[in-house]
Amino acid sequence: PHMNNRAAAKEQPDTLESITVSAERRQQSTHDVANSVTVLSGKFLQKINAQSYSDYIAQIPGATFNQSLPGLSTITFRGIATTAGIDQGQGTTGYFLNDIPLSEPGFAIAVPDIDTFDVARVEALRGPQSTLFGSATLGGPIDYIPNQADTSKIDAAAQSSIVGMPGHEVGYGEKGMFNIPIIKGKLAVRGVLGYRQDPGYITNLGIGRNTNTGYTRNARASVVYTPTDADKIAYTYIAQSSDISDDPYSLAALPDYQKQRHIEEPLRTQIQMHELRYDHDFSFATLSAMGAFTRKGKNATTDYTPYYGDTMGGGNTTLNETGDSKSMYYELRLASSKHSRFNWLIGAAYYETWKRIEDNVMTDNVQSFISGLYGASLVPQLTQGDSWYWGTANYDGTEKSIFGEASYEIFKGLTLTGGARVFNASEKTSSETPGYLAYSSNGSLLNRTASSTSQTSALPKVALRYEPNKQMMFYFLFSEGYRFGTPNSTIYNAAYPTPRGTRSDTLKNYEVGARLNLFHHHLLIEPTLYWIDWSNMQARLLRPDGLTYGANVGASVSRGAELSATWITPIKGLQLRINGTYDDAHTTQSVSTSGGVIPSGSQLASSPKWQFSEILSYAAVDLPHEPTLSVIHHYRGSAPGLLGNSMRIGNYNTVD
Numbered sequence: 001p002h003m004n005n006r007a008a009a010k011e012q013p014d015t016l017e018s019i020t021v022s023a024e025r026r027q028q029s030t031h032d033v034a035n036s037v038t039v040l041s042g043k044f045l046q047k048i049n050a051q052s053y054s055d056y057i058a059q060i061p062g063a064t065f066n067q068s069l070p071g072l073s074t075i076t077f078r079g080i081a082t083t084a085g086i087d088q089g090q091g092t093t094g095y096f097l098n099d100i101p102l103s104e105p106g107f108a109i110a111v112p113d114i115d116t117f118d119v120a121r122v123e124a125l126r127g128p129q130s131t132l133f134g135s136a137t138l139g140g141p142i143d144y145i146p147n148q149a150d151t152s153k154i155d156a157a158a159q160s161s162i163v164g165m166p167g168h169e170v171g172y173g174e175k176g177m178f179n180i181p182i183i184k185g186k187l188a189v190r191g192v193l194g195y196r197q198d199p200g201y202i203t204n205l206g207i208g209r210n211t212n213t214g215y216t217r218n219a220r221a222s223v224v225y226t227p228t229d230a231d232k233i234a235y236t237y238i239a240q241s242s243d244i245s246d247d248p249y250s251l252a253a254l255p256d257y258q259k260q261r262h263i264e265e266p267l268r269t270q271i272q273m274h275e276l277r278y279d280h281d282f283s284f285a286t287l288s289a290m291g292a293f294t295r296k297g298k299n300a301t302t303d304y305t306p307y308y309g310d311t312m313g314g315g316n317t318t319l320n321e322t323g324d325s326k327s328m329y330y331e332l333r334l335a336s337s338k339h340s341r342f343n344w345l346i347g348a349a350y351y352e353t354w355k356r357i358e359d360n361v362m363t364d365n366v367q368s369f370i371s372g373l374y375g376a377s378l379v380p381q382l383t384q385g386d387s388w389y390w391g392t393a394n395y396d397g398t399e400k401s402i403f404g405e406a407s408y409e410i411f412k413g414l415t416l417t418g419g420a421r422v423f424n425a426s427e428k429t430s431s432e433t434p435g436y437l438a439y440s441s442n443g444s445l446l447n448r449t450a451s452s453t454s455q456t457s458a459l460p461k462v463a464l465r466y467e468p469n470k471q472m473m474f475y476f477l478f479s480e481g482y483r484f485g486t487p488n489s490t491i492y493n494a495a496y497p498t499p500r501g502t503r504s505d506t507l508k509n510y511e512v513g514a515r516l517n518l519f520h521h522h523l524l525i526e527p528t529l530y531w532i533d534w535s536n537m538q539a540r541l542l543r544p545d546g547l548t549y550g551a552n553v554g555a556s557v558s559r560g561a562e563l564s565a566t567w568i569t570p571i572k573g574l575q576l577r578i579n580g581t582y583d584d585a586h587t588t589q590s591v592s593t594s595g596g597v598i599p600s601g602s603q604l605a606s607s608p609k610w611q612f613s614e615i616l617s618y619a620a621v622d623l624p625h626e627p628t629l630s631v632i633h634h635y636r637g638s639a640p641g642l643l644g645n646s647m648r649i650g651n652y653n654t655v656d
Helices: 005-011 042-047 053-059 305-309 366-374 376-382 435-442
Strands: 037-041 063-066 074-077 093-097 119-125 140-146 155-164 170-183 187-198 214-225 231-244 267-281 285-303 317-336 342-363 387-411 414-434 446-469 472-481 506-518 523-542 548-568 574-587 591-593 596-598 610-619 628-636 652-655
Touching: 037 042, 037 053, 042 119, 053 063, 053 610, 074 093, 305 317, 305 342, 342 366, 366 376, 366 387, 366 435, 376 435, 387 435, 414 435, 435 446, 548 591
Parallel strands: 093 140
Antiparallel strands: 037 119, 063 074, 119 140, 155 170, 170 187, 187 214, 214 231, 231 267, 267 285, 285 317, 317 342, 342 387, 387 414, 414 446, 446 472, 472 506, 506 523, 523 548, 548 574, 574 610, 591 596, 610 628, 628 652
């Protein structure tokens, strides 16, 4: 099915790839988008052998990838974050699969990192995009668009890979895709299966071997039915699980790539999504209706001995955590289809999530320890075997919204766009904490909490685009973002006052940018300047008793510059791609917390001041199968891992 690559390369000029995107909820060229959008096509991702976020996020200016456990790694845009990990509530980056939101309210069960085999493209928008994308897009959204079934032809592809580390394990991957038209031009199915084993490289001295081998399994299915030229019905199924046999961190007190824990600390995350979408092309507009069901799960084990072992009698201590979330999403929108001086889009969306988290902490022989504290008669009420904490938390979040945009070409080349989203975001949570932890905190055998938040508001968007010709485009953009408030279910402690919950942050973004396509489509330059005011920040804070909570605290600013460029050199098959970011993100007010004061001027989490990435690639287009060699360099500066914390992440180079 790919035998025509060589012939196509000879027939077509060696110029920049033209990409059509849906970043503004309508099909259009990237050149026409008055926004800071980066699109990584499936062809590009294949060229750099990208498998997951860690392989390609560095190619998006203004984006920072925060490597953690598989399924829990996060992305930050333009330094808009108070933690490099999982937020106490909804995060600041929106993750989407085929336009379906996956950033549920409350503490995230998992962050999907879908394998890139047979992907159509990955779209990333920097800066707040809540007008069209809804909640959790304060920093920006990233949307993973898989290939749909093709009704025109039979197609198939396969990929094998092998990877190794000196002195460590060898990993491999096997992936395959098939596409079969059932009724040519009308009905087709497409399926993808993949398995990837990432080699372990951390030696757990307590176990005596490499333990952090990772396993990724994924399956996708697409069914497309086009009964008429004006109608299209598409079903998409995506499932992926990520397993790692031991949390891959090393301890500073030990040699590189070593840890000392008495058990393995495994993690498993999984996601499933079913989406049904209907598109109808009227003579004046395109109607899109979609509904989706998403489920995410997590199972994790953590060695808590270093934190609670001594305080609970000296025994080995283990935390087992499970999480499950279910979401329903519905959206209906109508977008003008004719390219005239006036274009418009209107829509409505409904998003509901149910989530449950269960924790269980066990310490060897803990009953003897608790008997010494409170007497033998209370032990059966304060423990379950070796368990002294078995808590549950439930979340229920609902987002209802209507949105719209309209564009008018004032005169040739100058277009004004205005938009707004009116929304109601509400969330309620409840928790139960029985046993020893409740009794030691407030003297009760069972601690129950319940809290809720609700907010109704409207957000505007204004953009001005000037396109003097098809090679140059300049724009100004003002946009805002929001996310769910978060009720706190943290155990009450009179010594550390904790708010009942948070409300949405207030974030305003001002940016100017350009898209310059020069030298007959051989050089693309995209500079951007931005200023973001962030007030009433939601932050994940740490109490002196070790528990975290959410609070609205202070204000900050993020200001910076982004530059990306792609050059098709005069040497046939040789291409250079670069991007760089300067980001100054810091607090502008002092923040008082139950753990102390975070001073004004503190650098925001996951906001390195400097980042650079370069790719030099050469494709031998005159040889069979076009073998490609790429050299990739990335530099990431340092930034705190948590707002107000001294631990820093970054200041390193990578070369692939």
